[in-house]
Amino acid sequence: MKNDCLFCDGPDGIEEDLVKRYKNWTVFVNLNQQYLGRCIVKLNRHIVDFFEITEAERKELFETVIPELKGALERSFEPDLFNYASLGNCVRHLHLHVIPRYKDEREFRGVVFRDRNWNSDYKPYNKNFEISEELRHSIATELRNSI
Ligand SMILES: [Zn+2]
Secondary structure, three states, rough: OOOOOHHHOOOOOHHHHHHEEEEOEEEEEOOOOOOOOOOOEOOOOOOHHHHHHHHHHHHHHHHHHHHHHHHHHHHHHHHOOOEOOOOOOOOOOOOOEEEEOOOEEEOOEEEEEEEOOOOOOOOOOOOOOOOHHHHHHHHHHHHHHHO
């Protein structure tokens, strides 16, 4: 279906960043990993507004997807807090950002991640924060294996 939507029409280049595909939702790691393990949870159909999800979609999100993702993030990276954001300003296809927050630095595969905004909003953050694709794929693999 053509919606001029990145999530509907874009190339499905998320395979290596995929954490888990559910009936109604898909979880993948965010391109920006300044917050180690930051994920996007997108609805598998195109709507814009969070409060237009169906009962089945809500139930799966609240009872399965988010608890499983939180569990995997806790086992992998031990965040101190979770932020959740549903904005839709840039991509108007319903998705949630699940943003693990950390009091102290974390190290993964030899790279140090620091939550420089601890005790305040996750934004503004360093949009130019870059890690290698390989490392990002390792983060996805880590979560995939612990979900
Ligand atoms: Zn879409």
